[in-house]
Amino acid sequence: MYNILKKETIAPQVDAMIVEAPYIARHHQAGNFVVLRIDEKGERIPLTIADSDSEKGTITLLFQKIGKTTEELGTLKTGKAIRDIAGPLGHATPIMDYGYCVLVGGGIGSATLYPILKALKGKSNNVTVILGARNKELLIWGDRFKELADEVLLTTDDGSSGRKGLVTEALKEVMDKSKVEIVIAVGPIRMMQAVAELTKPYNVKTLVSLNPVMVEGTGMCGACRVNVGGKTRFACVEGPEFDAHEVDFKELANRLGFYREEEQASMEIFKKKKCKGRCKKSNKGT
Amino acid sequence: MRARDPKKRSKDFKEVALGLTEKQAVKEAKRCLQCKKPKCVEGCPVEINIPAFIGKIRDTDSPGALNVIRQYNMLPAICGRVCPQENQCQGRCILGKKKTPIAIGALERFAADYDAKNSSPEKPVQIKPNGHKVAVVGSGPAGLTVAADLAKLGYEITIFEALHEAGGVLVYGIPEFRLPKKIIQREIEYVKSLGVKIQLNWVVGRTQTVEELFEEGYKAVFIGVGAGSPKYMSIPGENLNNVYFASEFLTRVNLMKAEQFPKYDTPVKKAKRVAVIGGGNVAMDSARTALRLGAEKVYIVYRRTEAEMPARLEELEHAKEEGIDFRYLSNPKEIIGDERGYVKAMRCDKMVLCEPDASGRRKPECSGEEFILEVDQVIMAIGQTSNPILVRSIKGLNLWGAGYIEVDENGASNIPGIFAGGDISTGAATVISAMGAGKRAARAIHDYIRSSYPA
Ligand SMILES: Cc1cc2nc3c(=O)[nH]c(=O)nc-3n(C[C@H](O)[C@H](O)[C@H](O)COP(=O)(O)OP(=O)(O)OC[C@H]3O[C@@H](n4cnc5c(N)ncnc54)[C@H](O)[C@@H]3O)c2cc1C
Ligand SMILES: Cc1cc2nc3c(=O)[nH]c(=O)nc-3n(C[C@H](O)[C@H](O)[C@H](O)COP(=O)(O)OP(=O)(O)OC[C@H]3O[C@@H](n4cnc5c(N)ncnc54)[C@H](O)[C@@H]3O)c2cc1C
Ligand code: SF4
Ligand code: SF4
Ligand code: FES
Numbered sequence: 159m160y161n162i163l164k165k166e167t168i169a170p171q172v173d174a175m176i177v178e179a180p181y182i183a184r185h186h187q188a189g190n191f192v193v194l195r196i197d198e199k200g201e202r203i204p205l206t207i208a209d210s211d212s213e214k215g216t217i218t219l220l221f222q223k224i225g226k227t228t229e230e231l232g233t234l235k236t237g238k239a240i241r242d243i244a245g246p247l248g249h250a251t252p253i254m255d256y257g258y259c260v261l262v263g264g265g266i267g268s269a270t271l272y273p274i275l276k277a278l279k280g281k282s283n284n285v286t287v288i289l290g291a292r293n294k295e296l297l298i299w300g301d302r303f304k305e306l307a308d309e310v311l312l313t314t315d316d317g318s319s320g321r322k323g324l325v326t327e328a329l330k331e332v333m334d335k336s337k338v339e340i341v342i343a344v345g346p347i348r349m350m351q352a353v354a355e356l357t358k359p360y361n362v363k364t365l366v367s368l369n370p371v372m373v374e375g376t377g378m379c380g381a382c383r384v385n386v387g388g389k390t391r392f393a394c395v396e397g398p399e400f401d402a403h404e405v406d407f408k409e410l411a412n413r414l415g416f417y418r419e420e421e422q423a424s425m426e427i428f429k430k431k432k433c434k435g436r437c438k439k440s441n442k443g444t
Numbered sequence: 445m446r447a448r449d450p451k452k453r454s455k456d457f458k459e460v461a462l463g464l465t466e467k468q469a470v471k472e473a474k475r476c477l478q479c480k481k482p483k484c485v486e487g488c489p490v491e492i493n494i495p496a497f498i499g500k501i502r503d504t505d506s507p508g509a510l511n512v513i514r515q516y517n518m519l520p521a522i523c524g525r526v527c528p529q530e531n532q533c534q535g536r537c538i539l540g541k542k543k544t545p546i547a548i549g550a551l552e553r554f555a556a557d558y559d560a561k562n563s564s565p566e567k568p569v570q571i572k573p574n575g576h577k578v579a580v581v582g583s584g585p586a587g588l589t590v591a592a593d594l595a596k597l598g599y600e601i602t603i604f605e606a607l608h609e610a611g612g613v614l615v616y617g618i619p620e621f622r623l624p625k626k627i628i629q630r631e632i633e634y635v636k637s638l639g640v641k642i643q644l645n646w647v648v649g650r651t652q653t654v655e656e657l658f659e660e661g662y663k664a665v666f667i668g669v670g671a672g673s674p675k676y677m678s679i680p681g682e683n684l685n686n687v688y689f690a691s692e693f694l695t696r697v698n699l700m701k702a703e704q705f706p707k708y709d710t711p712v713k714k715a716k717r718v719a720v721i722g723g724g725n726v727a728m729d730s731a732r733t734a735l736r737l738g739a740e741k742v743y744i745v746y747r748r749t750e751a752e753m754p755a756r757l758e759e760l761e762h763a764k765e766e767g768i769d770f771r772y773l774s775n776p777k778e779i780i781g782d783e784r785g786y787v788k789a790m791r792c793d794k795m796v797l798c799e800p801d802a803s804g805r806r807k808p809e810c811s812g813e814e815f816i817l818e819v820d821q822v823i824m825a826i827g828q829t830s831n832p833i834l835v836r837s838i839k840g841l842n843l844w845g846a847g848y849i850e851v852d853e854n855g856a857s858n859i860p861g862i863f864a865g866g867d868i869s870t871g872a873a874t875v876i877s878a879m880g881a882g883k884r885a886a887r888a889i890h891d892y893i894r895s896s897y898p899a
Contacts, residue, residue, distance in 0.1 A: 181651045182651060185652070199707065201700070202700070226709060227709060241608070242645050243645060244606060244607075244608070244647055244651070247647065373692055373696065374607060376647055376831070377673050378672035378691055378695070379674065379691045379692035380692050381689075381692045383676075383683060390678065390682065409683055409785070412784075412785040415685075416685045416686075417711050417713075420705065420706075421711075424709060424711070
């Protein structure tokens with residue numbers, strides 16, 4: 159069992175959780191994730207290690223409640239425990255003295271970018287972070303990024319914080335102004351694809367962190383396979399980061415939608431259980 | 445052996461083979477000639493004294509039979525069910541020359557099941573600790589065997605397992621209808637009763653390195669991580685929705701219990717018409733699992749003929765009885781998708797077998813003809829290979845082939861203190877060969893520690 163030392167809601171539908179996992183904390187490198195299973199009947203889901211403290215033996219997970227498992231995870235309070243957590247998994251982000259780096263994050267992608275920023279700033283890099291969200295409330299960990307990054311640009315769809323518009327517009331301006339050595343983008347598939355298309359003509363090395371469906375996360379099932387440069391690659395061991403210009407995003411999006419029916423069914427049952435029949439009436443109405 | 449009615453059994457996940465009754469077992473045991481130089485023993489990778497245990501069954505002393513088997517084989521209930529007996533013990537039985545060989549596997553299973561039914565769980569054995577710690581990585585048959593043998597010698601053993609459940613392929617690969625989980629559970633409880641600790645969710649190489657295990661005072665490390673990484677064919681359409689690797693399909697159902705979705709959270713796609721590619725046990729298991737999930741039509745597409753199929757004979761027969769449609773001499777070349785990116789058909793080459801080559805195997809070659817199977821799911825069961833996570837994390841470890849650990853006949857690698865066995869050193873093989881490797885490695889580890897750390 160892995161104890162939850164602290165759990166809080168940090169944005170609408172987004173929770174942060176500090177969990178005791180000393181060995182994982184000790185070996186965590188930027189880019190790594192864990193696979194967790196809440197209880198005996200649970201699904202194994204991957205979550206990025208958003209932060210870790212090897213002295214305290216803890217890791218931080220940030221998750222967006224979008225389905226049954228993440229919703230259920232959100233119901234666990236400080237003091238409860240998670241049955242299984244395995245990690246750290248996946249390749250570490252290649253951290254070097256690049257020079258000027260730009261990190262682009264959409265929504266929950268911040269969870270993946272934060273340790274990368276920390277590691278890049280551990281070397282002599284100059285880093286601009288561009289964070290995007292639908293509105294101000296959904297911008298995650300903006301303050302933390304501001305503490306470490308040389309520059310943080312915020313964009314929102316509605317202009318409620320930073321500039322109004324998409325992350326790609328901000329990225330384009332940055333690239334037009336200065337020579338960028340590497341772009342690392344994490345977020346919704348459509349955003350990552352847009353970043354890849356944008357940086358390609360600029361010839362800027364671009365990494366994206368892919369989020370296919372995973373089962374065990376240790377290279378034994380092939381569920382997480384993605385098509386990179388026409389080759390099948392297992393994201394859990396060879397990724398999750400890949401060269402953005404080689405990724406088949408269409409296939410990835412298609413595969414991610416494969417279990418939609420089951421996911422919805424699972425969520426319906428969970429919601430019903432959660433309100434123990436009390437919301438039956440209102441359900442019938444809709 | 446008795447088996448359940450194919451019509452009924454193909455709709456549920458309960459065990460197919462029923463095992464022998466005591467009367468049947470005694471009768472079968474009486475047929476054994478008790479050979480002075482028993483050929484059967486030569487065929488068993490762990491050299492069980494087969495005539496001795498059969499003699500005990502004949503004398504209605506099943507506990508005695510089990511005692512004989514246990515001296516050689518820690519997992520008799522499992523091996524009795526899954527060993528490819530027709531190529532091993534039974535394949536060599538002298539009676540097989542003229543008529544039916546002794547059903548050695550069934551008798552072994554009988555002795556183990558009899559014990560499970562009639563005696564209380566094994567009492568913890570009193571073991572005198574010798575003060576040395578040994579780490580075992582992987583809880584498949586190889587790891588469990590090393591752990592049990594060394595624990596009996598007084599070693600303090602911890603098994604580190606990457607998944608949330610112990611048992612290796614026995615739990616995540618081989619389906620319930622062939623090997624009920626409660627049998628594996630019982631064997632694992634036995635290993636634990638010897639004082640062995642099992643640390644789950646521990647991906648050695650990531651959660652902790654082998655180097656760190658030595659630093660923590662482990663005197664030796666045994667690596668039994670299996671060959672778990674699925675192979676694929678690299679044909680067009682392989683990543684369409686509803687193309688599964690057998691490993692994923694079986695893991696979802698066996699380990700994650702997806703057939704009980706939504707009671708369990710992990711789903712698996714049920715399909716109407718399924719093509720399984722391959723001819724081994726993994727292919728049989730996938731096909732029969734698909735059938736049990738409700739498929740109306742299940743094909744097995746294999747590029748050679750029935751004679752070359754590597755699956756256990758019993759599984760092949762059971763699969764046929766259950767109505768699986770075998771398409772031999774067929775080699776998939778493309779999986780065709782619909783506009784939504786889902787499987788709708790598979791295009792295959794018709795093959796012919798050529799004259800045997802130098803290795804004596806007849807190679808399939810394209811005949812020039814092709815055909816199309818209309819299916820909405822494809823499961824690829826064409827083999828597994830080494831998983832790189834652990835082996836690549838150990839500096840200087842000698843590997844062979846596609847990343848298998850090179851070991852001597854006792855399981856010692858080129859690095860002192862690191863031993864390996866099972867599928868990770870041989871390539872995908874069998875439960876009993878993994879156990880045999882575990883047994884030899886346990887002896888070698890014992891010798892190594894005694895000579896390196898004299899009392
Ligand atoms: C390497 C990796 C790291 C990840 N890190 C994080 C993280 O730090 N924080 C976080 O909130 N999420 C992260 N994810 C995504 C997370 O695993 C999924 O959100 C989660 O599995 C959804 O489970 P669920 O049962 O709650 O929802 P489901 O019911 O499974 O899904 C609900 C919806 O989410 C979509 N979905 C399903 N799986 C994924 C997925 N893997 N990625 C994106 N969308 C998905 C489905 O298409 C569906 O529309 C990561 C994924 C990967 C592969
Ligand atoms: C579907 C299927 C059906 C089969 N049917 C038969 C049959 O009928 N008869 C037969 O004899 N054989 C059969 N086999 C083959 C047989 O199961 C294997 O040969 C045998 O299990 C190998 O044992 P092992 O101990 O080497 O490894 P495995 O059983 O593969 O166990 C290895 C364990 O190590 C764990 N592991 C991997 N990496 C790490 C790591 N880094 N850290 C910690 N743990 C790790 C894995 O999670 C796994 O639990 C079948 C195989 C499959 C897949
Ligand atoms: S362990 Fe396997 S090969 Fe040996 S006697 Fe038993 S069934 Fe036969
Ligand atoms: S070879 Fe056959 S008949 Fe002879 S001892 Fe073995 S099982 Fe009995
Ligand atoms: S999740 Fe199973 S291979 Fe990657």
